[in-house]
Amino acid sequence: xxxxxxxxxxxxxxxxxxxxxxxxxxxxxxxxxxxxxxxxxxxxxxxxxxxxxxxxxxxxxxxxxxxxxxxxxxxxxxxxxxxxxxxxxxxxxxxxxxxxxxxxxxxxxxxxxxxxxxxxxxxxxxxxxxxxxxxxxxxxxxxxxxxxxxxxxxxxxxxxxxxxxxxxxxxxxxxxxxxxxxxxxxxxxxxxxxxxxxxxxxxxxxxxxxxxxxxxxxxxxxxxxxxxxxxxxxxxxxxxxxxxxxxxxxxxxxxxxxxxxxxxxxxxxxxxxxxxxxxxxxxxxxxxxxxxxxxxxxxxxxxxxxxxxxxxxxxxxxxxxxxxxxxxxxxxxxxxxxxxxxxxxxxxxxxxxxxxxx
DNA sequence: CACATTTGACCTAC
DNA sequence: GTAGGTCAAATGTG
Numbered sequence: 001x002x003x004x005x006x007x008x009x010x011x012x013x014x015x016x017x018x019x020x021x022x023x024x025x026x027x028x029x030x031x032x033x034x035x036x037x038x039x040x041x042x043x044x045x046x047x048x049x050x051x052x053x054x055x056x057x058x059x060x061x062x063x064x065x066x067x068x069x070x071x072x073x074x075x076x077x078x079x080x081x082x083x084x085x086x087x088x089x090x091x092x093x094x095x096x097x098x099x100x101x102x103x104x105x106x107x108x109x110x111x112x113x114x115x116x117x118x119x120x121x122x123x124x125x126x127x128x129x130x131x132x133x134x135x136x137x138x139x140x141x142x143x144x145x146x147x148x149x150x151x152x153x154x155x156x157x158x159x160x161x162x163x164x165x166x167x168x169x170x171x172x173x174x175x176x177x178x179x180x181x182x183x184x185x186x187x188x189x190x191x192x193x194x195x196x197x198x199x200x201x202x203x204x205x206x207x208x209x210x211x212x213x214x215x216x217x218x219x220x221x222x223x224x225x226x227x228x229x230x231x232x233x234x235x236x237x238x239x240x241x242x243x244x245x246x247x248x249x250x251x252x253x254x255x256x257x258x259x260x261x262x263x264x265x266x267x268x269x270x271x272x273x274x275x276x277x278x279x280x281x282x283x284x285x286x287x288x289x290x291x292x293x294x295x296x297x298x299x300x301x302x303x304x305x306x307x308x309x310x311x312x313x314x315x316x317x318x319x320x321x322x323x324x325x326x327x328x329x330x331x332x333x334x335x336x337x338x339x340x341x342x343x344x345x346x347x348x349x350x351x352x353x354x355x356x357x358x
Numbered sequence: 359c360a361c362a363t364t365t366g367a368c369c370t371a372c
Numbered sequence: 373g374t375a376g377g378t379c380a381a382a383t384g385t386g
Binding site for chain 1: 361362363364365
């Protein structure tokens with residue numbers, strides 16, 4: 001894989017910047033009492049379109065030379081958005097091998113197609129669960145992990161038996177930040193209970209959260225409520241697995257803000273955390289130099305995943321071009337828009353098509 | 359009673 | 373042999 005970050009980066013950056021600017025406008029709209037619902041709706045649509053376009057750019061370019069597991073990826077209604085379904089090569093190979101040996105798999109360990117999402121979701125408040133991803137999970141195990149402060153929890157889809165849905169996820173609290181959760185998804189939902197746009201019934205995350213904090217405010221927010229509560233922020237760290245090559249660093253929410261997921265590619269964001277996503281747009285959007293809240297942090301691993309080893313420096317320098325070194329003040333301009341190029345949105349760009357607005 | 363969680367045991371990969 | 377992942381009986385909850 002090479003030149004993953006060199007393709008179309010200007011349009012991509014432009015899309016991201018545009019989306020951020022729109023969010024900033026939206027925030028202004030919310031701050032003024034006279035904003036009309038139409039204005040807000042329009043801005044939301046533009047924001048989403050911008051990010052979907054960016055996603056499309058990533059999708060089109062990143063698929064080049066990437067292994068695909070289309071047979072498994074395709075046609076799973078309601079499953080998290082598959083940006084390209086790529087795997088690290090060994091992961092991919094293992095998944096294939098595993099599938100080939102299905103008949104020999106013991107009951108004790110059923111081997112899933114082993115593509116994974118590795119996600120870090122952080123709740124600044126610590127009150128919200130790590131995320132709500134629209135699926136219903138059932139905890140089936142917990143394990144102390146060597147070198148980790150906190151045990152790892154294992155979840156499977158509630159509908160494993162009823163609908164033969166073998167999706168699982170692992171949830172682990174970060175050692176260095178107890179408010180952060182590393183989530184690893186395995187397998188793909190084949191159940192029909194995914195609700196990407198509507199908050200799901202109480203999930204294991206929320207139930208687990210009760211163990212950590214009893215002050216959980218359990219109301220599920222509607223999208224606009226989420227927007228209104230932007231200040232409760234969340235950090236999303238794209239922290240990819242070292243075995244995976246660069247696929248896509250970003251995926252942005254589809255229409256409802258209900259669920260944003262990027263399987264195999266970097267991060268996912270759930271309904272209840274979307275507020276923080278928006279907050280993250282409002283100021284230091286991308287700032288590796290500010291490891292605190294309110295931003296999309298790009299970890300060293302994440303950087304490498306933006307373009308592999310060859311492009312890491314390129315990416316970093318590109319970031320430096322567009323992001324002021326010290327852009328921590330929420331009201332300060334984040335980007336030099338003059339340095340950016342306008343983005344041409346293709347007239348026939350399928351914004352309204354699945355899976356973008358599903 | 360049905361379903362979810364807990365937790366020790368078991369299995370597999372390395 | 374060890375660590376990670378899963379199973380399943382016991383237990384909890386509504």
